[in-house]
Amino acid sequence: MSKSGPSLLFTHQLSNEVIFSLFEKAKLYKETQFHNIPDSYSGAVPLLLFFEPSTRTKVSFQMAMSRLGLKPIMIDVNEQSSVVKGETYLDTLKNIMAMKPDLLVVRYGEDKEITNYLEAQETPVINGGGGVSEHPTQALLDAFTIYEEYGQFQNRKILLIGDIVHSRVASSNIHLLTSLGAQVGLFSDEDLCKDYSSQKYMFETLAQALAWADVIMPLRPQKERFKQYGYSASSYAEKFCLRQEHLKMLRSDQIVMHPGPWNESVDIEEAVVNSENSRIFQQVENGVYVRAALIDSILSEKHK
Amino acid sequence: MSKSGPSLLFTHQLSNEVIFSLFEKAKLYKETQFHNIPDSYSGAVPLLLFFEPSTRTKVSFQMAMSRLGLKPIMIDVNEQSSVVKGETYLDTLKNIMAMKPDLLVVRYGEDKEITNYLEAQETPVINGGGGVSEHPTQALLDAFTIYEEYGQFQNRKILLIGDIVHSRVASSNIHLLTSLGAQVGLFSDEDLCKDYSSQKYMFETLAQALAWADVIMPLRPQKERFKQYGYSASSYAEKFCLRQEHLKMLRSDQIVMHPGPWNESVDIEEAVVNSENSRIFQQVENGVYVRAALIDSILSEKHK
Amino acid sequence: MSKSGPSLLFTHQLSNEVIFSLFEKAKLYKETQFHNIPDSYSGAVPLLLFFEPSTRTKVSFQMAMSRLGLKPIMIDVNEQSSVVKGETYLDTLKNIMAMKPDLLVVRYGEDKEITNYLEAQETPVINGGGGVSEHPTQALLDAFTIYEEYGQFQNRKILLIGDIVHSRVASSNIHLLTSLGAQVGLFSDEDLCKDYSSQKYMFETLAQALAWADVIMPLRPQKERFKQYGYSASSYAEKFCLRQEHLKMLRSDQIVMHPGPWNESVDIEEAVVNSENSRIFQQVENGVYVRAALIDSILSEKHK
Numbered sequence: 032m033s034k035s036g037p038s039l040l041f042t043h044q045l046s047n048e049v050i051f052s053l054f055e056k057a058k059l060y061k062e063t064q065f066h067n068i069p070d071s072y073s074g075a076v077p078l079l080l081f082f083e084p085s086t087r088t089k090v091s092f093q094m095a096m097s098r099l100g101l102k103p104i105m106i107d108v109n110e111q112s113s114v115v116k117g118e119t120y121l122d123t124l125k126n127i128m129a130m131k132p133d134l135l136v137v138r139y140g141e142d143k144e145i146t147n148y149l150e151a152q153e154t155p156v157i158n159g160g161g162g163v164s165e166h167p168t169q170a171l172l173d174a175f176t177i178y179e180e181y182g183q184f185q186n187r188k189i190l191l192i193g194d195i196v197h198s199r200v201a202s203s204n205i206h207l208l209t210s211l212g213a214q215v216g217l218f219s220d221e222d223l224c225k226d227y228s229s230q231k232y233m234f235e236t237l238a239q240a241l242a243w244a245d246v247i248m249p250l251r252p253q254k255e256r257f258k259q260y261g262y263s264a265s266s267y268a269e270k271f272c273l274r275q276e277h278l279k280m281l282r283s284d285q286i287v288m289h290p291g292p293w294n295e296s297v298d299i300e301e302a303v304v305n306s307e308n309s310r311i312f313q314q315v316e317n318g319v320y321v322r323a324a325l326i327d328s329i330l331s332e333k334h335k
Numbered sequence: 336m337s338k339s340g341p342s343l344l345f346t347h348q349l350s351n352e353v354i355f356s357l358f359e360k361a362k363l364y365k366e367t368q369f370h371n372i373p374d375s376y377s378g379a380v381p382l383l384l385f386f387e388p389s390t391r392t393k394v395s396f397q398m399a400m401s402r403l404g405l406k407p408i409m410i411d412v413n414e415q416s417s418v419v420k421g422e423t424y425l426d427t428l429k430n431i432m433a434m435k436p437d438l439l440v441v442r443y444g445e446d447k448e449i450t451n452y453l454e455a456q457e458t459p460v461i462n463g464g465g466g467v468s469e470h471p472t473q474a475l476l477d478a479f480t481i482y483e484e485y486g487q488f489q490n491r492k493i494l495l496i497g498d499i500v501h502s503r504v505a506s507s508n509i510h511l512l513t514s515l516g517a518q519v520g521l522f523s524d525e526d527l528c529k530d531y532s533s534q535k536y537m538f539e540t541l542a543q544a545l546a547w548a549d550v551i552m553p554l555r556p557q558k559e560r561f562k563q564y565g566y567s568a569s570s571y572a573e574k575f576c577l578r579q580e581h582l583k584m585l586r587s588d589q590i591v592m593h594p595g596p597w598n599e600s601v602d603i604e605e606a607v608v609n610s611e612n613s614r615i616f617q618q619v620e621n622g623v624y625v626r627a628a629l630i631d632s633i634l635s636e637k638h639k
Numbered sequence: 640m641s642k643s644g645p646s647l648l649f650t651h652q653l654s655n656e657v658i659f660s661l662f663e664k665a666k667l668y669k670e671t672q673f674h675n676i677p678d679s680y681s682g683a684v685p686l687l688l689f690f691e692p693s694t695r696t697k698v699s700f701q702m703a704m705s706r707l708g709l710k711p712i713m714i715d716v717n718e719q720s721s722v723v724k725g726e727t728y729l730d731t732l733k734n735i736m737a738m739k740p741d742l743l744v745v746r747y748g749e750d751k752e753i754t755n756y757l758e759a760q761e762t763p764v765i766n767g768g769g770g771v772s773e774h775p776t777q778a779l780l781d782a783f784t785i786y787e788e789y790g791q792f793q794n795r796k797i798l799l800i801g802d803i804v805h806s807r808v809a810s811s812n813i814h815l816l817t818s819l820g821a822q823v824g825l826f827s828d829e830d831l832c833k834d835y836s837s838q839k840y841m842f843e844t845l846a847q848a849l850a851w852a853d854v855i856m857p858l859r860p861q862k863e864r865f866k867q868y869g870y871s872a873s874s875y876a877e878k879f880c881l882r883q884e885h886l887k888m889l890r891s892d893q894i895v896m897h898p899g900p901w902n903e904s905v906d907i908e909e910a911v912v913n914s915e916n917s918r919i920f921q922q923v924e925n926g927v928y929v930r931a932a933l934i935d936s937i938l939s940e941k942h943k
Binding site: 129 | 672673694695699702705706708710903920923927
Binding site for chain 3: 368
């Protein structure tokens, strides 16, 4: 990556120039289905270290690496691992790094010490979704999906719905899409979007918000936090769920995206996921191309 | 596969012609130990998705793929995965498929929706043992082991013992072996073999059944269901367990098979597993060859 | 391996000649970072079977294999595996071996039956740390790290601290380092080093022990056994923990090693782990080279 070394820990490390060059490569991968990839770093060994549960992101990275001819080593830190022996995550991480992988993809919770440690590494590191604040490859694949749809970001209106404040997807997306020239609007409530109150496009009703937006993106709320904010699953759903009944309000050029995993009938209804407006499975597909582009860019740089 | 697209979801999809061509290839793999395999689809990325516990089947598929030069991606859906976030298995599956693996091996419980979804896929899918009704690759490896032993199925007598009704191995085997010309007999009881009461060869005593059979195959009962059927482990064992004492009743051309994992002294005794009549470890070995033959046949077709 | 077939189950199987030839290869791997490795057995499929939790050892073996161009199959036996269906570890192992991996790395608890079974195999097996008595690759990497530091073992003084009796690292290291000509000293207590009372170098105080040693190696105690031996974490720490305050007693040519994972402030303090005297992360790094050397030596022999 250009702005600060070979790693991608934070969305703000991505310049627009880097982003568009990644998109060019991702587009090529999609068109060619990775046909005839030069095998320039096949001896490289990437390592995936997940301190938090994941299926989609983990498999997406593995698939991207496999498509590039790489053989990732997968480490889930859970009850089968040294943590049961009392080792801290930072110690586990230091040990893993001592084994000199060529690339580390890591998912971890909010932990300043780990972030500081990762920033200091020469080994390239990709943040696989950390804590509440960062999920840069999700932001990239979301932006790529929007770019694929509209060919540009200028004047595009992206609406985020629901629990903004606990969503690493939201914070990464707001930063990235704004930098790329898009307008990001929010339909949320005071508690669930605090820190974003200066955001320009805020809506009073879902109907107003939907009328404004090109891209409609409900977020996954963390159900375990509902109580804390005075919500139940059903009261959250009543306010924020994107339902089948909303589909008839949508123009054909409006698209629905969702970072997944979704909570059926809490943030989105299955009928919407499977509707013609939905780009949700394209997002998942695009994740492989975008991550492969990122990995290729990092390893090509390293093996120059 | 020939009868209905590239997938193998159900045993009935396998024509005898396809079966024997798979056996030819499996035999070759066994003789050559995969030496000098042409590397015609090494860029292909297979994915193994297990919603249910497995060691043997999972490792067998991985070994088969590795022998063919493939690098499978392994996904266990459990507490480390998105399911903890409330995603349904079908949603997980749809997301995985959106990432476009070249082949999916999936084990899942009885779930009509998932089966319907899988049937509609263009991506080849192999059923890795689903629910109570289907385990086609187990049926294939069992049939291959019998074929290896006797060179034919015509007039061969295969005896299944015990809990027929809850065994996906039983239902797949009864179908496949019968199609191939073998006779399948049952030693069970009324509750444990209902739906199979029209089966021609039913035995009153284990001794009569053993005298009849060429191949003796005790099945693994699900201990958690014993109570429901009025059994305890010991009363089940008393009736159905294949014991050391039975070995002396066997001719040298009779063989013992078991789909595994076995319950020591419930469905079979260790002395029988390790006896000269046993082909149980050959079954496990053959599983690798047969699955490799199947995978090769599917991917060769796809990459034609 | 030279003394008894292709496997490495016990430290005593390693002759000094074999050890030094492994070290030569490990040194080469470290210097060249595995550059230009001949790909002489890339079709080989190694299998890692862990019946006990591990991160460091498991990832180290995987990394070593990946660096050699191998694609290991990883099997964790836990709640996702056949053991939930009542299969014994020995049965699981027999099934796995029936699938004919080219190499098996296995970690298992103290189990004579399993050890006997493994000894009888033609397939090469590496003990990945078994029970309380053996962890031969840890002993090798520890010895390599000492050799790297001092260029020889003759007259080198290695001090083990703490819970000797429950440490497979201790028993493997005492054997290996003594064979190589080093002196091994213990600072422990009567209960925690019984069976080693004939050891020549025993110390009354940590200060005396530290003054004597070249290499200082605190061991990881098993906290769950503290009570049984009349210890608490804090009373164990008071007696055995290597603390920041000890650093000022050390000469610059004394090194600190630890097999990991460590218990912060129980057996060692973080400041010591990160001190200039520490070689703890070098140990972890060296583990990859030493294990790769061992695997290469075994597979080269097999594929001759």
